[in-house]
Amino acid sequence: MSNDSLFPMMKRRDLFTAAAAVASTALVESRAEAKELNDAVAATGSDARTMDVRGRDGIYVRFPRLDMESKGNFLAGLYVWRLQTLEKTAAVRIEQILKENGIGPQEDMPWEEAVALLEKDPVVAMTGRARHSHQKLKYAMLQREYHKLEDEFLAEMARADQMGPGTLELNPSMHLPKYTTHEIHSMPGGYVGDPFAGHMYHAGTDLGAYVDTNFQDGVHMRMAAAAVAPEDGKVRRILDQGTSIGQFATSMKSRFPDAEVWGIDIGGPMVRYAHMKAVDMGVEVNFAQRLCEETGFPDNHFDIVTSNLLFHEVTKEAAGEIIRETYRVLRPGGVFSPTDANDPLQTAHAKFTFWYNYRWNHEDWYLDWMQVDFTGEMEKAGFKVVELAKQRGLRPRFIGIKT
């Protein structure tokens, strides 16, 4: 099959359909043929996503196969069942166990004691089993499916690497601190070890933690809408630290369209996906594979620095370094807006859940995170800490103003 014989006769959208027929089903007889079609689609237009073989749902590129979508759909349903049914039942059982041991439901205890008291109970254990099986099957499915079409998905990313708006900086020879290379969230390869880490993170969070609210960036758009700007109203440059797949960075660009927005992350595959997604949305954000401890930006450069769920994924030492680096790159009056589990509940039940996340969801730096006096570190770095009113959802509990 040659481009001359087929492609000029077809509209671009038809090419997507043809690519779908070849690349997305078990009918694939020739990977070379699939690649040829994929490349031909890529050469015809400016959309970053050539693997939108099953079209879009809003800004989200649908999974390449119906069966993949359906398995994800089932796992999302299981996640909701666990949260709405099993966890509530387990909460009643935990209260019973605590009562039997003379402990009030709101009473605090060291996490080791909470684990010893609760983990063997069959109902409580089932919550862990259900979470773990869900996570294991979800990531196994996503990894397997993306790698089935890995040539095509890699070609799509390689093409998007070169596109704009917005730039992409990759630093394949940079030193990655060991702590950044763990398999956080039990995601195969973590943020650095699989070329489809960004794909898996995006799909995985929607089929889990953000069930059905993530595909259209809804959570991040609401976070950006609530973001605090500097008192003087000047927002020329924004940095999103630990940007992962760039959802908060692109949402901040939508909120502040005249600002130059950067998103940095240690994971090469993560920033590649972030860039491809932003290009596909037509949103101009610059993504770079850089360390948050050593961003490489000039002093006093940014008006706002954000981070969303970054700090519980770094060591205690790194947290201090990142806070100091943030102070350096913010201009006087600039706002540091970190969002994380800043004030987790201090109860036996909460400590047990916390332990599960640490031990089996491989939030490997959770214990470090619990030991960080975050606002104290901010003040030590020079920030004026401002407490914010508690809001629902992912919102910063406090911000830092560079003095």
Add this chain to the structure above:
Amino acid sequence: MADTPLRDALQDHTHDYVKADYDRAVFHGDPMIDSLFTALTAISSHVWTVQRRLRIVELLLEKNDSITREMIEQYLPTAEEAEQLKAERDEFVAEIYDPFRESGDIMYGSSLHPPNLSDSKRK
């Protein structure tokens, strides 16, 4: 991962990583029991996948005289159909997994019913 010429030509920007031990998680004291739950979940996801495909075929046949495999693969349910499929999925999931919640009732009596579970779940 396949070692194809294309792959050789493309840098995938991956890095060595520290392997986690999540495959060693045991919650019920016996790895076989834990594996049975995971296997049940895998089977259930396959059954739902077939069931959802069948529902999509039915939806397409209501609107077309004949359908193709490509039409099935590409189908995007309407908002109303998506709601219906979601309700069917939730019922499917509850039918399979509610017994695990109900096991708590066998062990500890009916006191494990959380006050905020719907009546339909108080069987």
